[in-house]
Amino acid sequence: MADTQPRRGLFWLTRQRGIPLFSVLGIRIVAHYSWFLIVALIAWTLTVGWFPSVLPGRGTGSYLLLGVITAFFFFASVLVHELSHSVVAVLSGIPVRRITLFLFGGVAEISKEPSDPKTELRIALAGPATSFVLAALFWGAVLIMGDGSPRPGLRLAILYLAIANTFLLGFNLLPGLPLDGGRVLRALLWGATKNLRKATYIASLAGKALAGLLVIAGLLTILWGNHIIPGLWLIFIALFLRQAADASYRQVVMKETLAGVRVGELMTTEVVTVPPRITLAELVDMYFLHHHFSCYPVVDAERPVGVITIKDVKHVPREQWETTSVASTMRPLTPETTLSPNEDVPTAMKRMSASGLGRLPVLADGKLVGIVTRRDVMSHLQIRSDLAT
Numbered sequence: 509m510a511d512t513q514p515r516r517g518l519f520w521l522t523r524q525r526g527i528p529l530f531s532v533l534g535i536r537i538v539a540h541y542s543w544f545l546i547v548a549l550i551a552w553t554l555t556v557g558w559f560p561s562v563l564p565g566r567g568t569g570s571y572l573l574l575g576v577i578t579a580f581f582f583f584a585s586v587l588v589h590e591l592s593h594s595v596v597a598v599l600s601g602i603p604v605r606r607i608t609l610f611l612f613g614g615v616a617e618i619s620k621e622p623s624d625p626k627t628e629l630r631i632a633l634a635g636p637a638t639s640f641v642l643a644a645l646f647w648g649a650v651l652i653m654g655d656g657s658p659r660p661g662l663r664l665a666i667l668y669l670a671i672a673n674t675f676l677l678g679f680n681l682l683p684g685l686p687l688d689g690g691r692v693l694r695a696l697l698w699g700a701t702k703n704l705r706k707a708t709y710i711a712s713l714a715g716k717a718l719a720g721l722l723v724i725a726g727l728l729t730i731l732w733g734n735h736i737i738p739g740l741w742l743i744f745i746a747l748f749l750r751q752a753a754d755a756s757y758r759q760v761v762m763k764e765t766l767a768g769v770r771v772g773e774l775m776t777t778e779v780v781t782v783p784p785r786i787t788l789a790e791l792v793d794m795y796f797l798h799h800h801f802s803c804y805p806v807v808d809a810e811r812p813v814g815v816i817t818i819k820d821v822k823h824v825p826r827e828q829w830e831t832t833s834v835a836s837t838m839r840p841l842t843p844e845t846t847l848s849p850n851e852d853v854p855t856a857m858k859r860m861s862a863s864g865l866g867r868l869p870v871l872a873d874g875k876l877v878g879i880v881t882r883r884d885v886m887s888h889l890q891i892r893s894d895l896a897t
């Protein structure tokens with residue numbers, strides 16, 4: 509599957525924390541909890557379904573061993589597909605923080621959008637190219653081993669992997685976002701029209717159309733084929749794809765919308781500030797419990813000197829709150845924790861996520877002129893997108 513930065517809905521799954529497995533080339537591989545469910549499901553269907561039907565007359569232990577090993581290599585194939593996207597991204601100068609394995613496969617968290625259609629095309633094609641090579645290798649092995657292979661279990665495991673990788677290849681090449689085929693389509697349209705927004709719009713429409721077809725296929729599977737679980741599964745995947753297609757478009761629109769907006773237009777100019785010499789106990793009573801903000805700029809005689817958050821206070825043991833001052837607990841101001849009115853909103857968002865602060869003080873000529881919060885950015889975005897539709 510492709511690499512998009514999800515925001516809401518089912519796609520949100522991929523943003524949730526999982527269990528870190530290992531790192532390759534500085535990319536963390538994280539397994540979301542839902543992934544273990546699908547691993548178990550595939551191992552189980554292989555053990556009780558596929559192997560007993562294609563290789564009758566073996567014991568349960570033998571089926572279980574074949575099932576688990578085949579499932580392992582199936583998920584390794586998915587991971588290698590995802591890694592190849594990431595490796596090409598890294599080689600193109602785009603850092604990849606992590607790959608999250610989850611219910612529907614894998615998502616590489618590529619930290620920014622490619623800056624040109626050619627890079628986008630290369631990253632998008634890397635995964636399917638890898639799946640193609642894997643499928644070819646597995647099919648080759650199946651053919652070489654032949655029907656009369658002395659190791660029929662091994663041959664059938666490889667046959668399953670050949671079919672699975674062919675399916676991965678075919679499915680990922682469907683031309684709609686967020687699938688790789690959709691990224692390819694978007695890159696081609698982007699190259700032709702020089703308009704990323706329009707290209708993303710068309711590719712995400714195609715993704716939604718594909719999702720619609722999958723829903724119909726799912727309903728037919730349930731009503732005609734009487735296969736309720738596979739049918740529901742198709743519908744579930746379709747809903748996921750639809751949301752992800754929407755998210756890809758919204759993300760591009762958001763970047764474009766926010767790129768032109770300055771911090772000065774968004775900031776709140778009436779700021780509650782904290783003097784550095786009060787104690788943490790006073791800070792909690794007079795500010796945190798009174799104003800309900802979780803982060804305050806610290807200002808000493810009109811000179812901004814730091815910020816203090818509820819988290820900083822919680823790091824100090826409660827019995828020391830009466831004797832500890834704000835000045836000794838606050839974070840000093842640095843270029844990473846402040847903004848200037850002329851900076852744009854994407855910069856503000858980047859700095860918020862890098863510093864972990866949801867509110868950043870805005871300084872002009874060494875004076876505090878306002879504060880920008882994540883909520884300011886979000887509500888501005890909401891109004892913009894409401895006006896646009």
Ligand SMILES: [Zn+2]
Binds near residue numbers: 680
């Ligand atoms: Zn892919």
